[in-house]
Amino acid sequence: MDSSFTQDLSKLEEYSLSMIDFIEKLPDSFFDCEELTPSKGVIDNIINYSKKTPVSYTTNNKVYRYSRN
Amino acid sequence: MKNIQRKTDDELVKAFMSGEEKCLQVLIDRHRNKIYSYILMMVKQHELAEDVFQDTFIKVINNLKRGKYIDNGRFPSWVMRIAHNLIIDFYRKQKNVKEVSNDATDYDLLNSKKFSESNIEDKMVYSQILTEVVELLDYLPDNQKEVVKLRHFMGLSFKEIAEETGVSINTALGRMRYALINMRAMVEEKNISLTV
Missing domain, CATH: 1.10.1740.10 (RNA polymerase sigma factor, region 2, helix turn helix motif)
Known part of the structure; x- marks a missing residue:
């Protein structure tokens, strides 16, 4: 029998997937808002990670925020 | 190239x-x-x-x-x-x-029990309602649109909205109030049903 936690997680999964469908339908202009932009530091981390990553790479590596972790 | x-x-x-x-x-x-x-x-x-x-x-x-x-x-x-x-x-x-869950707010998309327990058909209707609500947002003045987005789509409290937008909490609340009044008027005018 599914536990309450499993059921809640299943509902959350359904909700999350339906939000993806919903967000996909929205125009890009809807998200044109400074509060909905990730920080430059995060973007820089991603770009730097990519530059240092060869074509084949193992997962489970995590780039931590500069000066935060 | x-x-x-x-x-x-x-x-x-x-x-x-x-x-x-x-x-x-x-x-x-x-x-x-x-x-x-x-x-x-x-x-x-x-x-x-x-x-x-x-x-x-x-x-x-x-x-x-x-x-x-x-x-x-x-x-x-x-x-x-x-x-x-x-x-x-x-x-x-x-x-x-x-x-x-964000129980501190009086309404939140994630707290919508009706949606979380709904069937596929309900979800499609709900998604359509959300799409229509989003379309209504386009008719609002920018400052009202911003408050609605931050409050109902991003789940920010009015205190956070006030800080993010550089206005007082009362101003943020006022903008939300006028946004809701305007949107209600548009719902009636366009005869949109907002129930699943």
């Missing part, structure tokens, strides 16, 4: 997979707000949302550099699916799915 900014997502992905690193920046710039908004809607905290956003793109990079991408013209959707998996993993590890 085609300007990099005018390339389609799939062209950028292919070029990135061939080693053109600069294409990743264009893809991120093009879709970062949409993807970040989805993550923020699910986790409700900026710090956590940024961590998930970063981890999502690390998986995106790893997958692309391994040649794992299906060309279907829906790059942002593919990225959001990866974010979705990370978010669900996060809550699974937390062992407390209720953390996603």
Whole structure:
């Protein structure tokens, strides 16, 4: 029998997937808002990670925020 | 040669997979707000949302550099699916799915019991209602539109909205009040049904 936690997680999964469908339908202009932009530091981390990553790479590596972790 | 900014997502992905690193920046710039908004809607905290956003793109990079991408013209959707998996993993590890609830607010998309327990048909109707509500937002003045987005789509408190937009809490509340009055009027005028 599914536990309450499993059921809640299943509902959350359904909700999350339906939000993806919903967000996909929205125009890009809807998200044109400074509060909905990730920080430059995060973007820089991603770009730097990519530059240092060869074509084949193992997962489970995590780039931590500069000066935060 | 085609300007990099005018390339389609799939062209950028292919070029990135061939080693053109600069294409990743264009893809991120093009879709970062949409993807970040989805993550923020699910986790409700900026710090956590940024961590998930970063981890999502690390998986995106790893997958692309391994040649794992299906060309279907829906790059942002593919990225959001990866974010979705990370978010669900996060809550699974937390062992407390209720953390996603934002009970401090009087209404929240994530707290919509009706939606969470609805069937597929209800979900489609709900999605249609949300789409119509979003269309109504376009008719609002910018300052009212901003408050509605931050409050109901991003789950910010009025105190947070006041801080983000540089106005007093009373002003933020006033803008929401006028936004709701205007939207109610538009719902009546356009004869839109807002029930599932």
